[in-house]
Amino acid sequence: MQRRHIDESPIRFDLWRRRLPNWLQRFLPSGGGTHEDHHGKGMFGLTIFLLSESIIFLSFIFTYVALRLTTHNWLPPGISGPELSTLVVINTVVLLSSSFVIQPAENALKRNQLSKFRWLWLITIAMGSYFLVGLLIEWKSLDFKITTGLVGSTFYLLTGFHGLHVLAGVVLQIIMLIRSFIPGNYNQTHFGTSATTLFWHFVDVVWVFLFSLIYLWRT
Amino acid sequence: MTHDFSQEITGDRESQNQQGNTWRQYFSFNTDHKVIGVQYMVMTFIFFLIGGLLAMLIRAELLTPESNLVDRPLYNGLFTMHGTIMIFLWIIPFNAGLSNYLVPLMIGARDMSFPLLNAISFWILPPAGLLLLSSFFLPNGTAQAGWWSYPPVSLQVPGDQFINGEFIWIVSLVLIGISSIMGAVNFVTTIFWMRAPGMTFFRMPVFVWSVFSAQLLQLVNLPALTAALILLLLDLSFGTQFFKPDANGDPIIYQHLFWFYSHPAVYIMALPAFGIFAEILPAFSRNPLFGYRSVAIATLGIAFISIFVWVHHMFTSATPGWMRMTFMATSMLVAIPTGIKAFAWTATIWRSKLHLETPMLFAMGGAAMFIFGGVTGVMLAATPFDIHVNNTYFVVGHFHYIVFNTITMAIFAAIYYWFPKITGRMYAEGWGKLHFWLTFIPANITFFSMHPLGLQGMLRRVSSYDPQYQGWNIIASLASFLLGASTLPFIANIVGSWLYGPRAVDNPWHATGLEWTTSSPPPRDNFEEIPTVTRPPYDYGNPKYSVIVNSDNSE
Numbered sequence: 001m002q003r004r005h006i007d008e009s010p011i012r013f014d015l016w017r018r019r020l021p022n023w024l025q026r027f028l029p030s031g032g033g034t035h036e037d038h039h040g041k042g043m044f045g046l047t048i049f050l051l052s053e054s055i056i057f058l059s060f061i062f063t064y065v066a067l068r069l070t071t072h073n074w075l076p077p078g079i080s081g082p083e084l085s086t087l088v089v090i091n092t093v094v095l096l097s098s099s100f101v102i103q104p105a106e107n108a109l110k111r112n113q114l115s116k117f118r119w120l121w122l123i124t125i126a127m128g129s130y131f132l133v134g135l136l137i138e139w140k141s142l143d144f145k146i147t148t149g150l151v152g153s154t155f156y157l158l159t160g161f162h163g164l165h166v167l168a169g170v171v172l173q174i175i176m177l178i179r180s181f182i183p184g185n186y187n188q189t190h191f192g193t194s195a196t197t198l199f200w201h202f203v204d205v206v207w208v209f210l211f212s213l214i215y216l217w218r219t
Numbered sequence: 220m221t222h223d224f225s226q227e228i229t230g231d232r233e234s235q236n237q238q239g240n241t242w243r244q245y246f247s248f249n250t251d252h253k254v255i256g257v258q259y260m261v262m263t264f265i266f267f268l269i270g271g272l273l274a275m276l277i278r279a280e281l282l283t284p285e286s287n288l289v290d291r292p293l294y295n296g297l298f299t300m301h302g303t304i305m306i307f308l309w310i311i312p313f314n315a316g317l318s319n320y321l322v323p324l325m326i327g328a329r330d331m332s333f334p335l336l337n338a339i340s341f342w343i344l345p346p347a348g349l350l351l352l353s354s355f356f357l358p359n360g361t362a363q364a365g366w367w368s369y370p371p372v373s374l375q376v377p378g379d380q381f382i383n384g385e386f387i388w389i390v391s392l393v394l395i396g397i398s399s400i401m402g403a404v405n406f407v408t409t410i411f412w413m414r415a416p417g418m419t420f421f422r423m424p425v426f427v428w429s430v431f432s433a434q435l436l437q438l439v440n441l442p443a444l445t446a447a448l449i450l451l452l453l454d455l456s457f458g459t460q461f462f463k464p465d466a467n468g469d470p471i472i473y474q475h476l477f478w479f480y481s482h483p484a485v486y487i488m489a490l491p492a493f494g495i496f497a498e499i500l501p502a503f504s505r506n507p508l509f510g511y512r513s514v515a516i517a518t519l520g521i522a523f524i525s526i527f528v529w530v531h532h533m534f535t536s537a538t539p540g541w542m543r544m545t546f547m548a549t550s551m552l553v554a555i556p557t558g559i560k561a562f563a564w565t566a567t568i569w570r571s572k573l574h575l576e577t578p579m580l581f582a583m584g585g586a587a588m589f590i591f592g593g594v595t596g597v598m599l600a601a602t603p604f605d606i607h608v609n610n611t612y613f614v615v616g617h618f619h620y621i622v623f624n625t626i627t628m629a630i631f632a633a634i635y636y637w638f639p640k641i642t643g644r645m646y647a648e649g650w651g652k653l654h655f656w657l658t659f660i661p662a663n664i665t666f667f668s669m670h671p672l673g674l675q676g677m678l679r680r681v682s683s684y685d686p687q688y689q690g691w692n693i694i695a696s697l698a699s700f701l702l703g704a705s706t707l708p709f710i711a712n713i714v715g716s717w718l719y720g721p722r723a724v725d726n727p728w729h730a731t732g733l734e735w736t737t738s739s740p741p742p743r744d745n746f747e748e749i750p751t752v753t754r755p756p757y758d759y760g761n762p763k764y765s766v767i768v769n770s771d772n773s774e
Contacts, residue, residue, distance in 0.1 A: 041332050045408040052400055052438040059446030059479075063461060063472050071467050146459055150467050153459035157450070 039191050046195050050202045057206055060161060061213060064154045068217075076149045082142070084215040091134035092211055095166070098127035099204045102173075106197045109190060114180065117193075121177050124200070128170040135163050158210050165203045172196040248342065250334035251743060252319050255341050257641065259316020260634075263309050266348055267627075268706065270304035273297050275703050278665075278696040286683035292377070294682040295363035296355065296384065302366030303388065306484070307395050308348050310626055314491040315340075315402050317633055318430040320641065322406065324734035324741060325424050327415025327750045332408040340401040347394035354387040362388035365680060367477060370462035370470045374455055381456060389452045396445045403437035406430055415733070417752035421512060424732055424756045428515045429494030432522035436483045436490075439526060444480035447473055474536055478529035486525045489589075489621060490518060492629035493560055496586050499636050500567050501757045502730040503579035508757040509566035510559070517556035517563075524553050534602050535609045543602045550600035554593065561590055576728075577651030578636035584659045585628030592620030595670070610680075613673025619666040631658070634713070639723030643739045646720060650712035657705035664698035731758050 068074060075081050082088075105120035139156075146156040176192045244254045245261070277297050280288040289297065319337065323330055331337045354361040361384040364373035368388065376383045410431045414423070423431075451473065453459040460466035462473045501508045508514060530538060530546035564586050573579065595617040599605050608614060631654070638646050668691045677688045684692070726735040737746050 041408055041412045044411060045333060045404050048407055048438055049400070049404045052403070052442050055439060055442035056446045056449075059443045059476050060450075063446075063450065063476070066472055067461070067467075067469060070469065073467075146453075146457065150460055153453070153461055153468075157453065157459070157461075161449075 039194065042191050043194060043198065046198055050199065053202070054206070057161070057209075060158055061209065064158060064213065067150050067154060071150055074149075075151055076144075079144050079148060079151065081144075081151055082155050082214055085138070085141075087134055087138055087141075088211075088215060091131050091138070092207065094127050094134075095131045095207055096204055098124050098131075099201055101127065102197050102200050106193050109180075109193055118177065118180060121173060121180075121193075125170055125173045125177065128166055128173065128200075132163060132166055132170065135159060135166075155214065158214060162203070162206060162210055165206070169196065169200050169203050172199065248338055250330070250338050252323050252331045252334065252337060253641075253741060253745075255337055256316045256318075256320025258341055259312055259319060259344075262345060262348075263313040263316060266304050266308035267313075269352070270301050270309055271703055271706065273301040273304070275700060277301060278699040280682050281684070281692050282696045284684050284686045284689055289682070291682055292360050292363055295365075295680070296361040298680055299362050299365050299368075299388075300351070300355070303351065303362075303392070304348075305622065306366060306488070307392060308344070308351070310488045310622060310630070311399065311484070312344055312395075313630055314430075314433070314488065315399070317630070317637075318406060318434075318491060319402075321637065321734060322409060322427055322430055323413065324640075324737065324745055325427050325732055326410065326413060326418050327733050327746065327752065328409065328413035329744050329746070329749070330413075331405050332413055333405050336401050337405050340398045340405065343394055343398040347391045347398070350387060350394070351391040354384045357382070357384055357387070360384055367481075368451065369477075370451060370454065370473050371464060373451065374463065376455070385455055386452070389448050389455070393445060393448050393452075396441055396448070399437050399441055400445075403434040403441070406434040407438065415749050415752055418733075419752075421515065422752055422755055423515070424494075425497035425508065425511070425514055425518065426491070426494035428518045429490040429497075432518045433487045433490040436487050436522050436525065440480040440483045440487075443476045447476035447480075450476075471533070471536055474533050475529070478532045479526075482529040482532060483522070483525045485621065486521055488626050490521065492585065492589075492626040493518065495629040495633045495636075496564055496582050497560075498730075498732065499578050499582040499632055500564050500586070501759055502636075502728050503574040503576060503582070504568040504571035505574075505759045506567050506571045507759050509563045509569075511755065511757060513559055514563045517559040520556035521553060521560075524549060524556065528553060528600075531600050531602075531605065534605045547600055547602045551597055553600075554597050557593055561586070561593070576635075577646070577648060577655055578632045578728075580652065580655040580659075581628050581632030581635065584655065585625050585632060588620055588624035588628065588663070592617060592625055595620065608673050610678055611673035612669040612677045612679055615679050616666050616669030616673060619669070624662050624666060628658070628662075631655075631709070636728070637734075638713070638716070639727045640734060640739050640741070642717050642720070643723055644716055644720035645723045645727065646716040647712050650708050654705060654709045654712065657708065658702065661698040661702040661705065665695050665702055668692075668695035668698070731756060 101120055102124045105117050105124060108114075108116040108120060139159075144152045144155075146152050172192075173196055176196055179192060244251070245257055249255065249258075276289065277294070280286065280294060280297075286294065319331065322328075358380065359376065359378040362368065362373070363376075363384065368385070373385055376385045410423075410427060450459070450461045454462050454468070460468040462468045462470045464470060497508055497514060528546060528550040530542055531550040534543055568583075573583075595613070599608070599614065599617060635646060635651055638644075672688055672691045672695075675688065677684055677692075723739050725737065725739050728735070733750060733752070734741075736750060
């Protein structure tokens with residue numbers, strides 16, 4: 001039998017042959033096949049990792065919303081639930097504004113202003129740590145535990161899982177600060193700081209959703 | 220962490236090959252994607268043998284209607300572990316290993332984009348697998364709630380120990396999940412960033428498209444399983460009430476989260492298998508893959524649609540009618556892109572001269588069995604039929620037609636097809652064909668028998684049954700023992716050929732893929748020169764493209 005080439009197929013089966021491929025081609029990076037551009041590759045990898053991570057948060061949020069909508073006595077007797085206290089508001093303001101501190105820090109490093117970077121970075125670490133301490137104080141002050149009905153289970157799950165992310169962010173920030181003092185480590189530190197900054201923004205954005213769901217959605 | 224390979228590639232090819240061949244590498248922490256790929260494949264094969272032995276114990280118990288070989292808790296543990304091992308420690312990580320080996324070679328890259336992360340992804344698995352197996356030795360045995368681990372059953376563990384079979388099961392699966400997520404980040408980044416010059420998306424082999432789609436699914440869906448497992452662990456060990464019905468919790472939420480991953484997981488397992496068919500069928504029929512672009516886009520299409528079908532596992536879970544209807548429709552919709560693929564495979568081999576070497580036998584066998592498994596899949600997507608056969612052996616039979624008769628067959632096809640590339644040696648053809656027939660016939664007898672059993676109403680997950688079901692059960696069990704024995708010629712062939720087989724040439728199948736343009740086994744850095752790709756894939760029989768790759772300096 002005569003050998004066929006793809007273009008000579010008797011049936012034009014590939015409907016999208018012209019449009020979608022050309023469209024895709026324009027938007028996708030073309031290959032280089034090398035190890036160059038660590039920064040771009042790393043940030044791409046981190047971005048899709050964070051998208052993946054956000055699915056865990058979405059799953060928890062789905063659980064929270066589904067349970068909350070289907071449970072009649074959401075708050076057990078004598079329990080007031082998580083309150084929108086001054087502590088929570090200040091905590092939220094501190095965490096969200098830290099995004100506006102870490103970004104100038106990263107930009108400073110890009111312009112090689114090392115001492116400005118270190119100061120702003122240190123302030124971010126302090127703000128993140130403040131949030132964590134505030135979270136612990138809030139947990140202490142509440143009249144319910146993780147085992148107290150669905151309200152306790154979901155509250156400590158959401159704030160605890162987010163708190164773990166804040167903790168991871170602060171640890172990363174401390175590592176990057178230490179690395180900025182190691183001579184000759186500038187390039188790696190630079191990727192590390194960009195990655196930490198992106199992670200920190202992610203943690204902040206997640207908190208906006210959690211804060212709205214936990215504290216602003218009143219029964 | 221990166222490594223400067225520039226010094227290593229200056230040596231002559233022979234010494235590089237020897238570098239790639241040192242057996243000690245395979246037992247060490249190594250960042251070479253080829254070593255990691257082989258590590259994955261060998262380790263998962265050991266788990267495949269363990270999972271297979273558990274399956275034969277299950278089949279031995281089912282030889283007689285009475286429950287007389289193992290006690291019921293152990294029987295529950297056997298089928299739970301069989302399912303868990305085969306899915307999470309055989310098919311998914313084997314595909315990860317094969318993809319690890321092939322993707323950088325197929326797209327003309329020197330390695331994966333994050334080699335250190337790649338090695339860590341692998342080295343999480345052996346401890347996680349051993350941890351899972353260790354639960355057999357706990358006082359109250361291993362997890363017994365099936366691989367779904369539905370609450371509230373999974374929360375009713377025997378005994379009061381904090382460390383129990385279910386606890387170990389959850390921790391192992393979370394670890395395996397972390398490994399898979401890191402792997403998925405690595406694969407997607409590699410395919411986006413590391414392609415050789417000229418390797419556009421529509422010049423990628425379908426296998427790479429399949430890996431890309433499957434790994435996207437891992438990124439999107441696996442976190443839902445991780446979330447479900449975290450919640451289950453909190454319920455099990457820390458007193459929360461998410462899934463406890465007696466405390467207002469809702470076990471159905473677990474089912475939603477679980478199937479949001481575990482239905483696409485079927486495609487995470489099957490897409491690479493489809494990719495394997497798309498590599499092997501053209502090579503052994505000397506025809507270009509029919510409708511390449513449609514197949515590539517259908518691959519993405521399958522991945523996309525499969526995100527929206529999970530509720531068809533919950534037709535009997537008090538699911539509202541509108542939801543049943545919607546998900547029945549979306550589930551059936553998957554048949555369109557999969558049909559495109561099956562049509563393309565058929566059209567590829569249509570009126571061609573087939574070369575029936577072992578890889579082709581396994582690929583054709585697997586593809587044909589997929590048609591059968593796919594048809595019963597569409598049947599199960601229909602709500603009325605599903606309600607009738609739900610939780611019966613019909614589902615078990617359908618599922619095994621996909622995971623064994625299609626995917627594991629594809630894996631065997633892949634092992635034979637790329638064996639010369641990986642080892643630099645040829646396998647023994649006769650032994651390979653023996654292995655095929657010893658696998659193909661018993662597998663069909665074993666898993667076909669489950670369909671009439673299910674239609675007659677035999678439930679799954681039971682160790683004793685009504686005597687009316689014994690006939691088909693005996694047939695299934697005896698065939699399954701033969702199926703188990705068929706692994707022996709395979710092991711003998713692979714081990715013997717790896718050690719003593721004749722040297723293979725670089726491209727024994729005269730295939731068009733980029734991986735065949737480098738030596739067998741490939742040098743540490745894959746290619747002496749990064750190739751420039753100037754042609755579409757699968758250009759079999761086109762004289763215009765007789766030169767496969769124009770390397771920068773080759774002409």
